[in-house]
Amino acid sequence: MLTILLLGLLGFAAAQQPRPCTTPPQWEGRIYDSNEKQKATLRGRISYDSVYHRARIVDDLQIGSEEIANDILSLYDARIEFDYNFKTKNCTRREITEPWRDFGIRPDATSYGEAYIGSSSLTDTGLLITIWGGNFTLPNNETIPYIGTWTYRGCLPVSRTTYSEKYGNEVLSFYDLTVGISDPNVFIPRSECLTEKEYATRHTLFGTTNKKN
Numbered sequence: 001m002l003t004i005l006l007l008g009l010l011g012f013a014a015a016q017q018p019r020p021c022t023t024p025p026q027w028e029g030r031i032y033d034s035n036e037k038q039k040a041t042l043r044g045r046i047s048y049d050s051v052y053h054r055a056r057i058v059d060d061l062q063i064g065s066e067e068i069a070n071d072i073l074s075l076y077d078a079r080i081e082f083d084y085n086f087k088t089k090n091c092t093r094r095e096i097t098e099p100w101r102d103f104g105i106r107p108d109a110t111s112y113g114e115a116y117i118g119s120s121s122l123t124d125t126g127l128l129i130t131i132w133g134g135n136f137t138l139p140n141n142e143t144i145p146y147i148g149t150w151t152y153r154g155c156l157p158v159s160r161t162t163y164s165e166k167y168g169n170e171v172l173s174f175y176d177l178t179v180g181i182s183d184p185n186v187f188i189p190r191s192e193c194l195t196e197k198e199y200a201t202r203h204t205l206f207g208t209t210n211k212k213n
Contacts, residue, residue: 029177037168
């Protein structure tokens with residue numbers, strides 16, 4: 001009888017452990033990123049696809065007194081990134097060497113509970129979020145602690161704060177998010193980034209996805 005009681009209590013305790021929700025695999029919205037130590041702020045719009053590991057960010061970046069506007073398309077499965085500079089009208093093509101990093105909750109994340117942004121005392125005056133944290137490793141083997149928040153309903157990202165002794169505190173915020181991709185051509189590179197032959201076959205080259213196993 002004691003064994004049965006103990007097993008029942010352990011099962012109850014395990015059931016109380018928070019479990020990470022699942023972030024929608026495709027969404028779009030706006031982002032704001034700031035790093036005081038680097039004197040950098042970024043405002044942009046993002047299209048995000050974790051199914052085929054690709055993202056497009058059109059942003060305005062300010063580092064100190066310098067302002068840069070870019071259109072960056074990152075195709076992780078193809079290991080290619082296209083970076084178009086609106087000021088110079090030039091496009092840089094480079095190889096992606098780092099692995100894809102998801103904006104969803106990591107499987108090894110630690111739960112820090114739930115909280116309201118705003119208020120829970122009145123209807124429609126607050127947003128219930130879940131809070132998770134942990135560490136991830138950069139390609140240079142530096143371990144970065146982070147804490148992130150996601151909406152309780154829908155599991156959409158709200159914010160992510162990271163700390164690095166080298167790079168300082170970085171706070172990334174998400175807002176105006178919508179689930180899905182509104183324009184199916186958003187992951188096709190700009191004409192300025194392609195050769196004439198590539199542009200003529202752009203929908204074949206970039207419009208279909210060949211996911212690697």
